[in-house]
Structures are given as C-alpha cells and as structure tokens.
Amino acid sequence: MPYRKIVWSLFFVFFVFAGRAQNIYNSTDFWRNVRFGGGIGLGFTKGGFNATLSPSAIYLFNNQFATGPGLSFSYAKFSNDKLLAYGGSWISLYNPFKFLQVSADFEELRINRTYDDGTLRLENNYWSPALFLGIGFVNQNFTVGVRYDALYDHNKSIYANAWMPFVRVYF
Numbered sequence: 001m002p003y004r005k006i007v008w009s010l011f012f013v014f015f016v017f018a019g020r021a022q023n024i025y026n027s028t029d030f031w032r033n034v035r036f037g038g039g040i041g042l043g044f045t046k047g048g049f050n051a052t053l054s055p056s057a058i059y060l061f062n063n064q065f066a067t068g069p070g071l072s073f074s075y076a077k078f079s080n081d082k083l084l085a086y087g088g089s090w091i092s093l094y095n096p097f098k099f100l101q102v103s104a105d106f107e108e109l110r111i112n113r114t115y116d117d118g119t120l121r122l123e124n125n126y127w128s129p130a131l132f133l134g135i136g137f138v139n140q141n142f143t144v145g146v147r148y149d150a151l152y153d154h155n156k157s158i159y160a161n162a163w164m165p166f167v168r169v170y171f
Contacts, residue, residue: 033060035141037170038070050076050083056091058170067092072109074158084112085128085158101143103168105132111158128156134166143168 034057041052056070067090074085087109094102107130115122129151136145144167152162 030059034058034068035060035066035170037141037168039167043076045078048076048078050074050078054089056089058091058093064095065093070105070107072107074109076158080115080117082114082116083158085109087127095138099138101134101136101138101145101168103132103134103136103145103147105134105147106130107132109158111156126156128153128158130157130159136166136168141170 036055036057038055039052040054041050043050052072052074054070054072056068058066058068060066070089070091072085072087072089074083076083087107089105089107091103091105096102109128109130111124111126111128113122113124131150132147133150134145134147136143144165146163146165149157149159149162149164152159
C-alpha cells in the first residue's frame with residue numbers, strides 16, 4: 001500500500017533533517033536527551049483476558065520537539081477468540097506550550113486471530129496500520145489526552161473505535 005511508504009519516508013526524512021539541525025550525530029550528549037517510557041495494560045472480563053506491553057524511546061531535540069521508535073505486543077483471549085498483535089511504531093511529539101502536547105504516532109501491527117468453537121477453526125493473519133493524531137495535557141514527564149486513528153478500519157483494527165484516551169510517561 002503506497003501510504004505506508006509515504007508515511008515511513010516522511011518520518012525518516014523529518015528525523016534526519018531534525019537530527020542534522022541539532023547535530024546529534026557528533027554530540028556526546030546524545031544519551032542525555034533520550035527518554036524511555038511506554039505503556040502497559042491488563043484487562044480481565046468474564047471469560048476474557050488481554051495484556052499489552054508497549055515500550056518506546058524518544059529523543060528530545062529541544063523543549064518543544066521529540067521523536068522516536070516504539071514496539072508493541074498484545075495478547076487477548078475472549079471465549080474462543082484469541083488474538084496476538086505485534087509490531088512497531090514511530091512517534092513524534094510537539095509541545096507548542098509547556099502544558100500542551102500534540103502527537104503523531106504511526107503504528108504497524110501484525111495481527112494473528114484465531115477462532116475455534118470446537119467444530120470450526122478460523123485463522124486470520126494480516127497487517128494493520130494506524131496513524132494516531134493526538135492532543136494531551138502535560139505535567140512534567142506525564143501526559144494524558146485523547147488520540148484519533150486517521151486510518152481506522154472497523155473490520156481490521158484491534159481497537160474498539162478510532163477515538164481513544166492515552167496516558168504517556170517518559171523518564
């Protein structure tokens with residue numbers, strides 16, 4: 001799909017130009033500007049369970065802009081339906097004001113779904129892209145907000161809908 005190549009190319013070009021502007025390749029302070037964080041989630045329902053682990057790292061170019069890669073792993077089992085999702089992402093964060101953060105996060109997940117009711121077993125394996133555009137309120141390393149998946153596909157996404165809240169922490 002051509003939009004994947006375009007999105008990844010834009011992220012790469014932006015990262016390279018921002019890196020050259022900040023001269024990060026020759027800087028001994030590179031690791032001082034790297035922050036680690038991500039998300040973790042657990043859910044329990046009657047007859048179901050889900051878990052998510054999403055580590056990430058960002059590079060702070062200045063007080064307003066940061067960008068970096070992330071990984072994502074999810075597992076869910078609801079009655080006879082099992083889901084395994086894994087993949088990567090690239091996030092860019094912009095703080096126009098100290099208390100406000102705007103974000104763009106491109107995620108590509110490999111989805112492996114299995115449904116088995118004892119008589120019929122169905123498997124569905126595919127790639128699912130997401131482009132999250134978000135806004136949140138910042139308090140030091142902690143951000144809480146809402147994001148929208150501009151590429152949301154009701155039939156393929158592992159998310160319930162295109163809108164979702166988020167909590168982001170980087171150390």
